[in-house]
Amino acid sequence: MTAQFFASLGGIVISLLLAPLLPGVINRVKARVGGRKGSPLAQLYFDLRRLLGKSPVYPEVTTLFFKAAPVAGVAGAVAALTLLPFGGVRAPAAFPGDFVLLSGLFAMSRFFLILAALDTGSAFEGMGASREAFFSALAEPIFLFCLFILCLQSQQYSLSGMATSMVTDNWMSNTILAFSLFLLLLPENSRIPADDPNTHLELTMIHEVILLDHSGPDLAFLKYAAALKLWIFSLIIAGLVLPVPSTTLFDDNGALGPLGICGLSLHWGMTIATLLGISILVGFVESLMARLRMERVPQILTMSGAFAGLAALALMEAGMTGSPLGILIGLIVISDFCLLGAERLRLCIRLIAGQGMVLGLIPLLTTDSVLSVRIIVAVAVFFAVKAIVLPWFLWRTYKKLPPQAPGAFYLGNTACVLLGLAAFVFSLWLNARLGLAANQLFSQIFPIAFATIFSGLLLIISRRMALAQIFGYLVMENGVYLLGMPMAQESSIWLELSILMDILVAAFVMGIALTHLNRAFDSTDVERFATLKD
Amino acid sequence: MPRSKIDRVTVAALLLPFLLLLPFCAALLSWFVQADTIRRTLLMFTATAELALAALCWVVQPLSLGGDLLCLDDMGRLVLTITCTLFFAAAIYAEGYLKAEAPGTRKDFQQGLHFSNAHEATFTACLLLFLAATVLTAATRHLGLLWVGIETTTVVSAPLIYFHRHRRSLEATWKYLLICSAGIGLALIGNLLLDISMQIEAGHTVDMSVSALTAAADRVHPTWFKAAFVFLLIGYGTKMGIAPMHTWLPDAHSEAPSLVSALLSGALLNCAFLGIFRAQEVALAAGLAEFTSTLLLAFGFFSMLIAAFFIVNLGDFKRMLAYSSVEHMGVLFIALGTGLVAGRGGVLHMMGHSLVKAALFLLAGNILARYHTKSNHDITGMARALPITALLWFTGIIAITGTPPFLVFISEFSILQGLLRYGLLPAAMYLVLLGIIFVGMITPTLHMCRGSIPHDIKPAVRETPVFVLPSACLLLAALLFGLYMPEWLRDCLDGAVSLAFHL
Incomplete structure (x- = not known):
């Protein structure tokens, strides 16, 4: 019995104890954003205790399957915990290929849950089971793919490799993969925008409807299993975004390494803090977004799959490693593809603002010379224009226009995302073929710049809302700016600034023209701008 | 001193x-x-x-x-x-x-x-x-x-x-x-x-x-x-309005106020051409002019083709002028692609097109103000309703389609000479396209100028000099430079040609 073994057991115990805290954090954030006080953080603990004290009620028609589901749910989740490293400690049951088992354990729990729903013979629960089966059929391959990429990074084909020997300089890939898993986390744990755990409305329910007939300890088990699942998803994401300690926590014999108990507890603290952070993020997403229509849930999953694919591509590309720059580049890719997939204009404006912020930060990381006053001023101006002035102006224009029904596309957003993916693959191929290795920075940025330019052009031609075409123009110019970044010299700052001013004025003129157009046509659907033709 | x-x-x-x-x-x-x-x-x-x-x-x-x-x-x-x-x-x-x-x-x-x-x-x-x-x-x-x-x-x-x-x-x-x-x-x-x-x-x-x-x-x-x-x-x-990226040009040039159309067509297109001209300068120095000329020729001919295709029976005289601009930008590309064998043609053509096209757009404004329509089928009797404008309009259309002795003829002819060095086929294509455009532009012009004034239009009113004088001067310049080219202009043209035109 080594120290490592005990530490891993300790991790599992912490997980089992703290998992019900996460839903509490999410609800508290939602309440605070909504201006309410909210239920206590430990509400789920109270609920569990109350439910465990009750005696269960079973419908008359049900059989053994109905009772098996809660047990299978908790058993599957606990078994999954034994495969997952916690805070830099190898999992006790780690073996090569364990990620397949992890995915299989989730599938097993779900299988029993669906059986239990069908067992009641209720049409209502049957509908829920059907939805659950449909969405999980889409989600599972993506989840397995994500885990596979994760294991590819550590080259051990085991989840525990993530804790011990992950290559830490794949920051771009990690960022994108974490985002992909986060997108997967939402529907898989029945969160908004995919599902809403609080409504019991048959039109919208996916997961909750299955639990309707369970009661007492059975319901407690199911709720506990759901909390554990959320914990496990968050734990995987935390493993991705947290840096692995430079010295290993344990030596080869499993004894405590040079960092000692302090290093271990520090790492565990960071992990738990990250898990809470992810819950807070989920809470914000739930507060800021509306629940999507049922038929759009597969689109979230498509996005998740697309990001997983991007992460895999970024991993394969050896040149695209590196430092914090990798994170920023990853964020730009994420914003590109979100823009391609986004349906609502206000989300697009937020994404453009975010992209502008990231773009504004990149020059600080790429200049190899000392930061002179001129560069700092230039960076400040760029940041102000791209992250503040332009989004503010877009927002103002958006507010002036009449509310528009979303979904006015010439080319659907799923198709756009797939095309964007194809463009990314193409740009990677181009990058490899053109032999840009001479300039390392350039070979890192070129594929992203290309993908961003392409996304902008795609936005212009695929959207019917005129405002979205301005977005496309700005995104395209962002891509051009990115492309020029490796070649930027201090002597040509004036040129870059005047180009920026031109783009700013162009966006202003477009916005003003758009308000006039709206006045004349009572619409900004470009489909209606069809008076002029030969 | x-x-x-x-x-x-x-x-x-x-x-x-x-x-x-x-x-x-x-x-x-x-x-x-x-x-x-x-x-x-x-x-x-x-x-x-x-x-x-x-x-x-x-x-x-x-x-x-x-x-x-x-x-x-x-x-x-x-x-x-x-x-x-x-x-x-x-x-x-x-x-x-x-x-x-x-x-x-x-x-x-x-x-x-x-x-x-x-x-x-x-x-x-x-x-x-x-x-x-x-x-x-x-x-x-x-x-x-x-x-x-x-x-x-x-x-x-x-x-x-x-x-x-x-x-x-x-x-x-x-x-x-x-x-x-x-x-x-x-x-x-x-x-x-x-x-x-x-x-x-x-x-x-x-x-x-x-x-x-x-x-x-x-x-x-x-x-x-x-x-x-x-x-x-x-x-x-x-x-510049090169086909197939020209789609905005007929719309913008026909819907803008006429004096703006004149500037867009006469001044702005030249500026865009200047961008390509500078790029060609670098290409020439890099020894890649062969590649770039092929591209220029291809796009040039395609623009002429599109213009010829659309200009026939167009039914809108301002759009007709706009498509004529597409054609002339194509001709400019062909001149740049042909190189020095086209002589001063290319640069001269830019000048001729600007002068004449601006004059025509200004005149189009007069016609529009008088007839309140852009459809050339509805316009008749311009010779009576707007005598001076009609005369200038007719002259302008004659000039822009490359009829001697105007400047555009000189330049188009020297480009033809250059094209002949490349073989008979490009030259023939060039001539046929110019011919189609000539017919396509002259037919509606004749219809517009002749005939009687429609009933709903007031008969002759005096034309204000402000509206005809600028066009008259521009057309006169195009005529005079066509007849005689001063030494200083010739030097300047040669200097410009030597910058980006390849051998």
Whole structure:
């Protein structure tokens, strides 16, 4: 019995104890954003205790399957915990290929849950089971793919490799993969925008409807299993975004390494803090977004799959490693593809603002010379224009226009995302073929710049809302700016600034023209701008 | 004697900054001037002063500022002079036009909806800013600054197009803004790729000025340079109205007020051409002119083909002029692609097209004001209703279709001579397309000029000189230069040709 073994057991115990805290954090954030006080953080603990004290009620028609589901749910989740490293400690049951088992354990729990729903013979629960089966059929391959990429990074084909020997300089890939898993986390744990755990409305329910007939300890088990699942998803994401300690926590014999108990507890603290952070993020997403229509849930999953694919591509590309720059580049890719997939204009404006912020930060990381006053001023101006002035102006224009029904596309957003993916693959191929290795920075940025330019052009031609075409123009110019970044010299700052001013004025003129157009046509659907033709 | 020499140097040093700052300051000023008469005087004054300064550039060679940043070579001088001349003509026309434009809401005669005009102050300011931007484009040999100039022309000319805020002009503005901005964005990518093509071989950095680029052109990476040229061609070609990126051009040119159309067609297209001209300069130095000429010829012929296809039986005389611009931009591409064997043809053609097309667009404004329709089927009896305009219109159409002895004939003929060196087929194609366009433009013109006046049009009223004089002068210039070319102009043309035309 080594120290490592005990530490891993300790991790599992912490997980089992703290998992019900996460839903509490999410609800508290939602309440605070909504201006309410909210239920206590430990509400789920109270609920569990109350439910465990009750005696269960079973419908008359049900059989053994109905009772098996809660047990299978908790058993599957606990078994999954034994495969997952916690805070830099190898999992006790780690073996090569364990990620397949992890995915299989989730599938097993779900299988029993669906059986239990069908067992009641209720049409209502049957509908829920059907939805659950449909969405999980889409989600599972993506989840397995994500885990596979994760294991590819550590080259051990085991989840525990993530804790011990992950290559830490794949920051771009990690960022994108974490985002992909986060997108997967939402529907898989029945969160908004995919599902809403609080409504019991048959039109919208996916997961909750299955639990309707369970009661007492059975319901407690199911709720506990759901909390554990959320914990496990968050734990995987935390493993991705947290840096692995430079010295290993344990030596080869499993004894405590040079960092000692302090290093271990520090790492565990960071992990738990990250898990809470992810819950807070989920809470914000739930507060800021509306629940999507049922038929759009597969689109979230498509996005998740697309990001997983991007992460895999970024991993394969050896040149695209590196430092914090990798994170920023990853964020730009994420914003590109979100823009391609986004349906609502206000989300697009937020994404453009975010992209502008990231773009504004990149020059600080790429200049190899000392930061002179001129560069700092230039960076400040760029940041102000791209992250503040332009989004503010877009927002103002958006507010002036009449509310528009979303979904006015010439080319659907799923198709756009797939095309964007194809463009990314193409740009990677181009990058490899053109032999840009001479300039390392350039070979890192070129594929992203290309993908961003392409996304902008795609936005212009695929959207019917005129405002979205301005977005496309700005995104395209962002891509051009990115492309020029490796070649930027201090002597040509004036040129870059005047180009920026031109783009700013162009966006202003477009916005003003758009308000006039709206006045004349009572619409900004470009489909209606069809008076002029030969 | 030394005193006058010093004066000459001072003048030479101040010339370019003055040319640039005068319209800029006038624009800012006119934004704030309330009184219409003062603002119109300001416009007239600026136009006159700019023309005088441009003329001065022929006497005194202006000093360059910051290397290539502000530098007037022969091509730039030519474009600058054309621009200032056209702007002067347009400013005279504007005096009458702005007076005649009633403020307040009016009924649109085409769709019957009510609309109002944009503020005259904004219109004048944008007009002057447009002049400043075109002057900047002509007076720089720095590719980055050139891009800034051309993008600025797009931005400031968009409000000019929707001076009448009705549906059609707004729609045209939107198409213009979006297509041209995206196009110019591609040209910016082209500029960056050009920079890469210079850096990638030796890793050395090059200033984006044309002189520096041509000096370092032997170390250029050919693949990257070709990519850069394609992007520049597509980008500036969009702004120039080269098919198949021309779709915005007929809309914008037909819906803009006529004096704006004249400037867009006569001055702005030249600026965009200047972008490609500079790229060709670098290509020539890099020894890649063969590749670029093939592209230029292909796009040139395609533009002529599209124009010939659409211009026949078009039914809208302003759109007809717009498609004629597409054709002539194609001819310019062909001239640049043909190279030195076309003689001075290419540069001369730019000049001829600008003069005649601007005159025609101004006249189109007269016709539109009188007949209240753009359909050339509904217009008859112009010879009686608008005698002077009809005469000039007919002359203009004759001139623009390449009939002797006008300037366009001379240039098109020398381009034909150049094409004959490439073989019979291109020359034949060129002639056939020109022939189709000739028939396509002359048929509606005859229909418009002859016949009797429609019943709902008042019979002859006296034509105001302000509306016919500018066109008459422009057409006269096109005629005179066609008949006789002065020594100084010939030298300038030769200088411009030698910059970018390959052997």
